[in-house]
Amino acid sequence: MNATDISVFDLFSIGVGPSSSHTVGPMRAANRFVTELIDAGALERVAELSVDLYGSLAATGAGHGTMAATVKGLAGWEPESIDIAAAERQLAENQATGRLVLAGRPSPARGGGGEPATGPEVAVSEAAMTLRPLTVLERHTNGVRFRALDAGGAVLDERTYFSVGGGFVVEEGEEAADGDSLADVPHPYDSAEQLVSRASEAGISIARLKLENELTARSEREVEEGILAIYRVMRECIGSSLERIGYLPGELKVRCRAGQWHRDLLREDAGKSAEYAIDWVNLIALAVNEENAFGGRVVTAPTNGAAGILPAVLHYAMNYLPGIRTAGRPARERALVDFFLASAAVGALYKKRASISGAEVGCQGEVGSASSMAAAGLAQVMGGSSQQIENAAEIAMEHNLGLTCDPVGGLVQIPCIERNAMAAAKAVNAAKIALRGDGEHRVSLDQVIETMRQTGADMSARYKETSRGGLAVNVVEC
Ligand code: SF4
Structure with a gap:
């Protein structure tokens, strides 16, 4: 390996x-x-x-x-x-x-x-x-x-x-994609099964395993500070989006909704009640993806089209999980870092074993992968075992299988923006379902990733970011 x-x-x-x-x-x-x-x-x-x-x-x-x-x-x-x-x-x-x-x-x-x-x-x-x-x-x-x-x-x-x-x-002619890939890592894994078994053998969490792999390139402090810097950019992206008014760029004349929703939610939910949790998750996903549609600064997670899912689920973790919501700053930052690390461990599996490209496997590779990654991150900070984290990631992808990529007018707006909100909600639910169990489950994450890959290979090119099928041809541009 x-x-x-x-x-x-x-x-x-x-x-x-x-x-x-x-x-x-x-x-x-x-x-x-x-x-x-x-x-x-x-x-x-x-x-x-x-x-x-x-x-x-x-x-x-x-x-x-x-x-x-x-x-x-x-x-x-x-x-x-x-x-x-x-x-x-x-x-x-x-x-x-x-x-x-x-x-x-x-x-x-x-x-x-x-x-x-x-x-x-x-x-x-x-x-x-x-x-x-x-x-x-x-x-x-x-x-x-x-x-x-x-x-x-x-x-x-x-x-x-x-x-x-x-x-x-x-x-052309290169072996692998460029990027900052890690070499000589202490815990190599090519499958979810290996990821879980290596974490179990070492007696460490999936987040810790990923951190130890990251340490081959950076110090622990650099990893933590780098992740916190990414989180800051996510927050700036949300803040910038909430200031916007009017319409998104392009012929579709889609109205920006995040700013108004934010003002409404601040008025309706002054006490941050759990009843409104999903509204806030929806808002964060919307805000990130509206900013993306404007060509603003965004963190790929793991792609731009799916960039709102992870911040939305992270918002849920930081504001609604009892152990984190009221914790002090060091514990909150630790949870945040663990969320990113566990998400990345699962994201690496999609990149290695299938694809995160909508043009290659449809939206299941973008929004589905992001939903799965976010579910893993949430399960991690909810205190899930490695098996439960793998289960959460599996559930989220299982119910995004077959998702096509058919952006109307070739714009990353419809269905992309609302789709992020829907997938974030799925990720929260997937983590909750997995945490109710003991980690034992019938369908493995490896099986579901392979199913996604095969489904993507079978999918007509019309549904792979060509705007030649699906909503892209049934919704009239005006
Ligand atoms: S529909 Fe296509 S462009 Fe839109 S988020 Fe999904 S993969 Fe990205």
Whole structure:
């Protein structure tokens, strides 16, 4: 068995909306291509640059902001650190002129204000990209190919990347997705069965097992601080969303609801009664996903489209579980860290054994995986055994099997936003059901992950983020 693991910081990464696979991934891919040109000393010689988008990236790219994200990546922006306002200004200029200074993003390190530029100005823009929605490259449906030529027409570099879900990017010919994967971990696991048995043999919780694997790359303090930093970004995302009024971007004219719901709930539920718990769970899921739809800063969990589920269930844990709600700060932070770690342990299984990409296996891979991860996190902080945690994760996915990806208008709004609220509620219920039992159950998490993978493979391409089936064709855009 490979002694590697996928880090909690790969599964929960800071990005921008509206889609991890269609926005974050293409931005990373474009940035990687420009970085390759810089590293090869070829950037200055680029006179022409072409971008071809394939499969789902081309089919739903307009609604997902794929082309805009690609331009931003070519300008040198990265999802983790992008200055959203500055990048939008640069994009507006690019839309007006059709020209872009490669790696020319404004940077404080380079004096701010966009100068000095590090690359030549070339003709590249959203409008100039070639869209090939019916061509699915062999490795994955989310393909993007970059080609840079010099003034004489000679190819300086040509590379194809695949955005394989959750913002992970892999280059054609590469073995695995890039990211911060952990090597030589003390507790390797390739299946849920191994995860549970290794935790039991070591006499530790699933959260502790995941932490010990993380310690191969970071100190315990760094892991905890990193997770708390991610949590802060989640809270900022919610706060920003609650300030918004009006309509979400795009032709659907979907109204922002989170801000009004928040004001209503503050009035109706001043005492934070348990009766309103599910309303708050719904609100948090809605707020995160509305912010995502706006292209705001979001934590992939494990994807952007499903980013509201984990924060919503975490809100439930922190505010409604008696042992945590009234605990002091250290105990609350410990619970929060454990929630993320147990969720990540389960998320790694989906990434290793199936997929977290809606374009590959439908929404069951995004929202289903997130629901399963959140259920595991909640079961962990409810004091569940490893078997009960595995059971909670299994229940949540079992009842998300077959979920299709059919975003109306290619926008991550309908059904995505409400779907997060529904899946968060399922996750809470899955943890509660599992905690009522003793961990013994008939269907294993491994079986349900494999079922998800097979169902995704059998699913018509119409239901895999192409907007060619389901709600996307039955709901009229106006
Ligand atoms: S339907 Fe699901 S998988 Fe598809 S874009 Fe929406 S949240 Fe993502």
